[in-house]
Amino acid sequence: MAFKLYGSPLSGCTQRVLLVLAEKGVEDFELLPVNLMKGEHKMPNYTEKHPFGVIPLLEEGEFRLFESRAISRYLAIKYKDKGTSLVPSAGDWAGWALFEQWAAVESSNFHYYCEQILTQKMWNPYKGLPTVDAILDDATKRFEEKLDTFDKVLGTQEYLGGKEFSLIDIFYMPAVALLFRAGAGSLIELRPNWKAWWQRVSTRPSWEKVSASAAAAAAAMAGNK
Known part of the structure; x- marks a missing residue:
C-alpha cells in the first residue's frame, strides 16, 4: 500500500527520508508538499497529525510517524530487501x-x-x-x-x-x-x-x-x- 509523506524537497529533514527511498528504489508513495512559508505546518489540520508542527511526517493508513531519523529507520528496515542495504541484518x-x-x-x-x-x-x-x-x-x-x-x-x-x-x-x-x-x-x-x-x-x-x-x-x- 502506498503511503503519504508530508514534507518539502527543500527541507534537509525531508531529504533524509527521500534519500532512503531513492536508495531503496521505492516510488510507491505520495509526497504532499507542506508550504512552510505560508505556515501550513502550524495549521490545525496538520498539527492534529504532528503535534510539534514540523516536517516530515509519514502517514500509512492509520499509522503515523514523525522525526526524520525515525522515519528513515522505519523505511530502511521495512524495505530491507530492496536496493541498498542501509541497516544491519536482523540478529546481527x-x-x-x-x-x-x-x-x-x-x-x-x-x-x-x-x-x-x-x-x-x-x-x-x-x-x-x-x-x-x-x-x-x-x-x-x-x-x-x-x-x-x-x-x-x-x-x-x-x-x-x-x-x-x-x-x-x-x-x-x-x-x-x-x-x-x-x-x-x-x-x-x-x-x-x-x-x-x-x-x-x-x-x-x-x-x-x-x-x-x-x-x-x-x-x-x-x-x-
Whole structure:
C-alpha cells in the first residue's frame, strides 16, 4: 500500500527520508508538499497529525510517524530487501550496537554544533534576525574540534557508520550540503577525509536525484514570487 509523506524537497529533514527511498528504489508513495512559508505546518489540520508542527511526517493508513531519523529507520528496515542495504541484518546484534553508536555520535557530536552554525549563518538572516558573532564563533570552534576527530575516524573507515555506505551517512548528508550553501563548506573541504567522504556520497545517484528535486522546487518557488 502506498503511503503519504508530508514534507518539502527543500527541507534537509525531508531529504533524509527521500534519500532512503531513492536508495531503496521505492516510488510507491505520495509526497504532499507542506508550504512552510505560508505556515501550513502550524495549521490545525496538520498539527492534529504532528503535534510539534514540523516536517516530515509519514502517514500509512492509520499509522503515523514523525522525526526524520525515525522515519528513515522505519523505511530502511521495512524495505530491507530492496536496493541498498542501509541497516544491519536482523540478529546481527554487534552490527546493530555499532549502528546505534554511530547514530548517537551524529546526534551528540555533529548535529548540535552544525545547527548552531546554520542558525547564525542561514536561518537568522532568512528570518531577518541578526547574526550573533559570539555564538557563531564559539559554535565554529567547538564544531572544528569535533570535525577533527571525525576526520581521524574517516581515515580508518570510508563511511561514517563503518566500511559500507549506510543510513548513518544519510543522516549527515543534507546538513553537510547546507554547510556549503551557508558558505561554510571549507569546514569540510579543509579536512581531507571529510572531503573524500563527501565526494563519495554526493556523487551517488540518490543524492543527485534528491538534489535535482530540491533545485526544481526552489525554481518553482522563485517563479511563483
